[in-house]
Amino acid sequence: MKFSHLPRALFQEQSILMLKFKAVRPEWVTLIASAFLLAGFNLVLWQHLFDITDSNAKGMVMRVAFGVMILAAFNIVLTLLAFRRVMKPVLTLIFMISAGVAYFMSQYGVLIDTGMLRNFVQTNATEVRDLLSLKLVAYILLLGVLPSLVLWKTPVSYRRWHRELLTKALVSIASIAVIGGVALVNYQGLSSLFRNHHELRLMVVPSNYIGASVGFLREQVVSARQPFVKIGEDAQRNPAWQAHTRKSLTVLVVGESARAENFGILGYNRDTTPKLSKEAGLIAFTDVHSCGTETAVSVPCMFSDMGRKDYDASKAKNEEGLLDVLKRAGLDVIWRDNQSGCKGTCDRVTLDDVSDLKDPVLCANSECRDEILLQGLQHFIDTLDKDTVLVLHQMGSHGPEYFKRYPKEYERFTPVCESNALNNCSRDSIVNGYDNTLVYTDHVLSTLIDLLRSNQDKVDTAMLYLSDHGESLGEYNLFLHGTPYMLAPEQQKRVPMLAWFSDSYQKSFSVDTQCLQQSRNKPLSQDNLFHSMLGLMQINSKVYNQDLDMFAGCRGADIDGVLAKK
Secondary structure (H helix, E strand, O other): OOOOOHHHHHHHHHHHHOOOOOOEOHHHHHHHHHHHHHHHOOHHHHHHHHHHOOOOHHHHHHHHHHHHHHHHHHHHHHHHOOOOOOHHHHHHHHHHHHHHHHHHHHHHOOOOOHHHHHHHHOOOHHHHHHHOOHHHHHHHHHHHHHHHHHHHHOOEOOOOHHHHHHHHHHHHHHHHHHHHHHHHHOHHHHHHHHHHOHHHHHOOOOHHHHHHHHHHHHHHHHHHHOOOEOOOOOOEEOHHHHHOOOOEEEEEEEEOOOOHHHOHHHOOOOOOOOOHHHOOOOEEEOOEEOOOOOHHHHHHHHOOOOOOOOOOHHHHHOEOOHHHHHHHOOOEEEEEEOOOOOOOOOOOOEEEEOOOOOOOOOEEOOEEOHHHHHOOHHHHHHOOOOOEEEEEEOOOOOOOOHHHOOOHHHOOOOOOOOOOOHHHOOHHHHHHHHHHHHHHHHHHHHHHHHHHHHOOOOOEEEEEEEEOOOOEEOHHHOEEOOOOOOOOOHHHHEOOEEEEEOHHHHHHOOEOHHHHHHOOOOOEEOHHHHHHHHHHOOEEOOOOOHHHOOOHHHEOHHHHHHHHOO
16 A cells, blocks of 8 residues: 555645635625525425425525525624624534534434424433434534634634624615515515425524524523422322222333334234234224324323323423322322433332343343333232332334344344434335334233233233324435424324223223223324323322213213212
8 A cells, every 4th residue: 555645635634724714804704604504504495495386487586585585684693693702603603503403304304493402402322322323423524613614714804893883783784675675576475485384494504493492491491480380189099999909000101103003903004013913902092193293292291181282391390290190199100211211200209210221131232122111020010019000111113223122033024224324224124124113012012911911810900002102204204203293294193002901900990991992993192191090090189181081981980970070
């Protein structure tokens, strides 16, 4: 190998780094930076804009008008920040963050709003690691580091402060005039564009994540100021509990990223649930929708009594939920977690985090398979001395590295995408990997049911499974989840829900499973969970709403009457 070319190359590189740029005025820096932000970080925006506008002269005018307005808006904001010792650090920060945001938007088709930012903030180290790639590094280097180096090498010639302020005012007025002029000339087309495509504002980098950050910080401030609120302080067990002769164990499994569309037991053309399909007495609800499209919303929402329409993240953070009411009624409540936490829902009950155990079979690379949730469960049942609600929080089908979510022996569908760069894989290989996660979930849930069934002679046992949200697998060029609910496709909102009750549990808690089978096609949502669990567990409280109890119509009339009393 010859190295004679290296000194010259190194000299050339050093020369580039030592280039002396001519001093420029700050308004030129802001204009160039605005153009760079619009062109370099918004490829997803431009692709979408080309898709939704006509491919004719009128459509071209619309695209140019849209771009000019965004450019002028960027220029106004950056001009107001173009002060000595402020402009370069701020632009560097914007370039670096925008590079990462542009990567994730282009890679997974995500839209950036407060919910997506909240989801990112609450992501754990394992999930972050799954998202890292060489392509992300390339984005940061080319769109973040390189332009920042050029920026810092460029001397900026500032005027005296009063002339600088005057110039900034004139530039801002001119930019506002450009926005106003373009808007007036193209009013009808632009107003229709913005009215019919609300997603556009969530695609403009960097204004999307800056706006999301402001919203998230406001949410945190509001939450910090709110007093903590207790609910269901009157909660107590129904007198029907006096007839219970044995302890009970109700297992609530919170799934992750499982979408109903790919569940075999719900009509999918692949048998992704071979074991569950054979489970006697299993009830599969066919029309269930989530509260949100990300864990950070769906989990606290499904355990609250607010419902999707009234859900408020700040309020939920400072208010008790389902688990608190169950505990107050005298039940032992345990949250066993194999994911990124309970998002505040289990803060006042027993937490058992199994996500970082060192089991040689079930755990590897700082991640445990979901069977770890069942470890020691037989001993737990053998020593059960209180009526218990056990919540199992799965890793489930969390992407993008679906191939990591299941053991190799559950790889039923091949070939499988073994990369987190999903847009570089064929859609078939992505779906194959995802479907394999459901095959493994099928194994975990059926194993749990069989274990509960084998213990029904000594403990009343039941299982309810509900996924937090669904997942996009390339439909509409979207991957993963977290799309704003209003814009999200059905694949991210329609989720599987399953229920199984032992014979003894059905008798003790007056559950008519034949009735439930007949009503399983009824439209339901995560709004039903709070009230359905209170009704199922025979808990009396003013917070209970019988209309939202999905079990109410399939239970003994005497118990329903008592529960409904205020």
